[in-house]
Amino acid sequence: MFIKxxxxxxxxxxxxxxxxxxxxxxxxxxxxxxxxxxxDGDAIKVSGPQPETPPAKAVKSA
Structure with a gap:
């Protein structure tokens, strides 16, 4: 299980x-x-590691 x-x-x-x-x-x-x-409430069970989303890249319009 995954905990935080x-x-x-x-x-x-x-x-x-x-x-x-x-x-x-x-x-x-x-x-x-x-x-x-x-x-006891010291840890929280979570569904899994939270993937870090990369920052959105600026799209240049032509």
């Missing part, structure tokens, strides 16, 4: 000891640590 920290929460990955980026990260579907974080 809840707004205002600094969420640490217990395996890497690094903070989860605001853009989110993939975690195990049945990992009880992450299920508890979601149930």
């Amino acid at each position: 920290p809840a707004p205002g929460i600094m969420l640490r990955d217990p395996e890497t000891r690094q903070f989860v980026p605001e853009t989110g990260q993939e975690v195990g579907d049945f990992d009880l640590y992450w299920v508890r974080r979601i149930n």
